[in-house]
Amino acid sequence: MPFLFRALFLLLLPLLAGCTSLYFPPPPQVPLLTQKGEWSAGIHTNFSQNTAVQGAYAISNHLGVMGSASFLHANKKQSFFGSKNDRQTQDHDFVEGGLGYFTRLRQDRRVLEVYGGLGVGSTKYSEYSRETNVPTETREGTLNKYFLQVNYTSKEKKSFHVLGRDWPFTYGTALRASYVTLNGFRLNGLAHAPEDNIFLEPITYTRIQVLGPLQLQMISGSNFGLKHRKYLKAANSVFQLGIVVNLGGQNGEK
Template sequence: MLLFARFLVLLLLLGLSSCASLYFPPPPQVPLLTQQGEFSGGIHSNFGGNTSLQGAYAVTNGLGVMGSASFLHRNKPKKAENFDFFEAGAGYFTRLPDQRVLEIYGGYGLGSSDRTDRTREGVVEQRQEGNLNKLFLQVNYSAKKHQTLHLFGNHFPLSYGTALRLSHVELSNFKLDGVATRGEDNIFLEPITFSRVQVLGPVQLQLISGGNFGLKHRKYLRAANAVFQLGVVVNLGGQEGRR
């Protein structure tokens, strides 16, 4: 019941939060690598259509690399939005006592974004477009707490963790209605929690929830108040034990 209540609360938060920003944060990647040769891949999306493909690989027993591609393309009567973004990073991971995992990653991202606002009659009010560049630092931690979900007579292992990402994003080559305009920058703080349910072998369903906070007041690079992502994660070649 607690898990279902959490879903309902998150759905309400999602419905209350809105953002006219040109930046749609991809979900923080939490591969939780444990040893050399391990691969983690996943796909995540939300009800807004922001979809992300992710992959990570343990190059050595301590060095991991990761990359992701995120896309959002939607056309509504009063607005159209297009967002394409790519990230790559590298960092350190280690297995802690009691089967916990700690990861620290840094990386770079780039992409493009545009938004067209229209009246009810379909007349264009304003068009915004520009390029995005991002530097980020992220810490992932899989906690000791584990539970089991009992559903339809089956037992599904549950694991939990947290992540904190700090990002500096710049909006460049910015245009308003085709006219070059001064860009913006912002610093985003994203604390999130994630829950994983092991459904079959290495396949896990993942729920990401949390917040996104802009540390600067900006008009076109604003932060959404709620983060909500559902996805599927697969880990291959890692150490035994929940992560």
């Protein structure tokens, strides 16, 4: 039952998040690599339509590479609480890659990963008058990002019983620190001063084994901006729901 309450909280969390920032964080990738030749792949999305495709590969027993592509193309005429006064469109495309170290701890019952990397992308926000359907405000620019991330998880599976069967699950935590810059920034078509920010994104994640190596993954956490910024701030949810597959790992599974 505590697990079900936690899952319900995860589903409601994105409804509390705002959407006024030009930065939509992709979900922190947690491949949980354990040995050479293992690979991980996943796809995640959320209620803001921020979707990410991710992959990682262990090139040695302690060295891994990972990459992801995320995109958001939304045309919002209504909010969860009713009609909006203005129509909003959001276009956000972002790619990132990283290199890192992984190891097994506590008699192979834990996995620790440390990754560093960079990302690039483009972002645009437009707001339209409901009466005239012409843009009343546009914001656009390019994003550059440098990040450092630490993942820590338990490989010991627990389970909960529902729908007449046991569902094995594992869980863990991650912390990502990112330095993001908004360059070539244009407000209503006119050049505007660039912005930058430092984001801290602590998350927790739970993986439920559905069938074989196929796992359902839920990510929830917070997003903190260490600098006060108007257009590049921590206003968007890091909640994600997705599917993850790991193959070639220790004992064939996590």
